[in-house]
Amino acid sequence: MIIFTYLGRNMASVNFNSISNFSFSRAYERIGRKASRFVLNCVGSREKLPTISNPKTINTIDWIGKKLSSAENRLILGASALLSQPFIDASNKDVDKETRRYSICRTIAKIIAGTVTGYSIRKLCIKSIDAFTKLPSEVKPDAKFKNLRQFLLPTIKCTADELSQYKNALGTLLALGVMVFTNFLIDAPLTKYLTNLFAGSSDPKLKKGVENAKSN
Amino acid sequence: MLNLTKIFNSFKDTVATKFGPNPAKMLIYTGVLGWFLSSAAQVLAIVVNDKIPKEQKMFLIPQEIGDGAINVLSFFLVTSSIKALASKLVSSGKLATPKIRQFLTDSGINIKTKNGWKVLKDFDFSKFNIKNMTNFDQIKPEYESFKNGVDVIGMTVGSILSCNIITPILRNKYAAGRQQKNLAEIKRLEQSKIQYPKGISIEDYKKYSAMKFSSGSLKI
Numbered sequence: 001m002i003i004f005t006y007l008g009r010n011m012a013s014v015n016f017n018s019i020s021n022f023s024f025s026r027a028y029e030r031i032g033r034k035a036s037r038f039v040l041n042c043v044g045s046r047e048k049l050p051t052i053s054n055p056k057t058i059n060t061i062d063w064i065g066k067k068l069s070s071a072e073n074r075l076i077l078g079a080s081a082l083l084s085q086p087f088i089d090a091s092n093k094d095v096d097k098e099t100r101r102y103s104i105c106r107t108i109a110k111i112i113a114g115t116v117t118g119y120s121i122r123k124l125c126i127k128s129i130d131a132f133t134k135l136p137s138e139v140k141p142d143a144k145f146k147n148l149r150q151f152l153l154p155t156i157k158c159t160a161d162e163l164s165q166y167k168n169a170l171g172t173l174l175a176l177g178v179m180v181f182t183n184f185l186i187d188a189p190l191t192k193y194l195t196n197l198f199a200g201s202s203d204p205k206l207k208k209g210v211e212n213a214k215s216n
Numbered sequence: 217m218l219n220l221t222k223i224f225n226s227f228k229d230t231v232a233t234k235f236g237p238n239p240a241k242m243l244i245y246t247g248v249l250g251w252f253l254s255s256a257a258q259v260l261a262i263v264v265n266d267k268i269p270k271e272q273k274m275f276l277i278p279q280e281i282g283d284g285a286i287n288v289l290s291f292f293l294v295t296s297s298i299k300a301l302a303s304k305l306v307s308s309g310k311l312a313t314p315k316i317r318q319f320l321t322d323s324g325i326n327i328k329t330k331n332g333w334k335v336l337k338d339f340d341f342s343k344f345n346i347k348n349m350t351n352f353d354q355i356k357p358e359y360e361s362f363k364n365g366v367d368v369i370g371m372t373v374g375s376i377l378s379c380n381i382i383t384p385i386l387r388n389k390y391a392a393g394r395q396q397k398n399l400a401e402i403k404r405l406e407q408s409k410i411q412y413p414k415g416i417s418i419e420d421y422k423k424y425s426a427m428k429f430s431s432g433s434l435k436i
Contacts, residue, residue: 046339077376094389166235169234
């Protein structure tokens with residue numbers, strides 16, 4: 001009994017200490033540091049450092065950093081999703097054929113609906129923010145809502161690139177607010193409509209019925 | 217009383233300082249929020265869709281919930297990790313443009329050779345950061361423009377990998393498991409509702425028959 005009590009106390013103290021010393025964020029940081037060291041060692045050699053010398057490539061990288069907003073990012077994600085996700089669903093052997101068919105149809109419908117609305121709303125919101133984030137020199141004397149044109153300008157000093165990114169960020173935040181509603185009002189019904197459309201057209205029985213109706 | 221103008225200005229300035237110089241960071245944060253809201257809407261779309269059979273719904277609803285949860289997690293883990301690694305490649309001076317290389321050569325970090333540039337054997341890339349250099353301002357515009365581009369590319373590659381490859385594979389595994397479990401549960405519930413024929417043991421039969429008023433020695 002005494003031995004068990006002693007062991008129990010010690011085990012409890014060991015557990016308590018290990019729990020108090022263990023931190024997920026620290027572990028994550030440590031893994032991150034090791035991973036970054038590994039990647040830094042893997043990319044290029046120390047004797048010949050990787051250098052991007054082509055002016056066109058450098059300009060493209062600069063352009064991506066300056067101009068690629070969340071709208072274009074959503075478009076890239078949507079296009080690449082169409083190229084990968086339906087095939088992943090099609091190769092899912094864990095479910096029956098019918099479920100797989102529905103799953104593929106819904107995935108395609110979801111990607112199309114999500115990308116079209118996501119891109120359009122983000123683009124519109126960024127444009128709207130831009131209209132009210134004008135520098136004093138950009139406001140024309142005969143512009144409509146002249147007093148509101150600088151309403152969204154930050155009070156701190158920014159470079160032209162930073163201001164452009166600020167507009168993108170504010171536009172994206174506005175878009176997320178708008179999408180709380182459009183997700184339910186546009187995305188969801190459009191996904192439902194497209195799923196039924198694709199599921200109907202890919203159903204052999206339904207297709208046969210439509211063909212019979214046409215021939216009659 | 218709350219000063220709304222002050223709060224609004226502070227909000228605008230926070231957005232400008234946090235995301236203005238770092239577009240990739242903004243894309244990650246808004247991406248996470250966007251996926252969360254999108255998944256909530258998609259779950260609702262399946263729930264209210266009468267044309268999807270019950271068996272398919274049992275697969276699609278957990279698929280969507282799993283999709284949302286995995287999307288958010290993979291965004292934080294995969295996307296931000298790849299973005300951080302891409303960022304580290306530039307900030308450590310491992311990946312650079314000729315102008316940045318020339319700056320590092322002038323500062324004694326890189327050595328120009330016939331084939332390009334190299335570093336000394338004991339140089340530790342993981343501890344070095346161009347931004348911490350005293351003469352950083354000389355290269356700041358060129359460096360930041362290049363780094364932002366690489367960051368956004370890293371973030372985009374990370375999000376394609378996490379959302380379009382890792383998530384669909386993981387969510388399919390998760391949802392298939394859930395569907396099997398739910399189908400087994402439905403089967404069990406249906407069986408429990410069956411009245412006849414109902415198998416009973418001899419002991420149960422004896423008790424059951426003994427309780428009936430017509431059982432036992434019948435009086436004719």
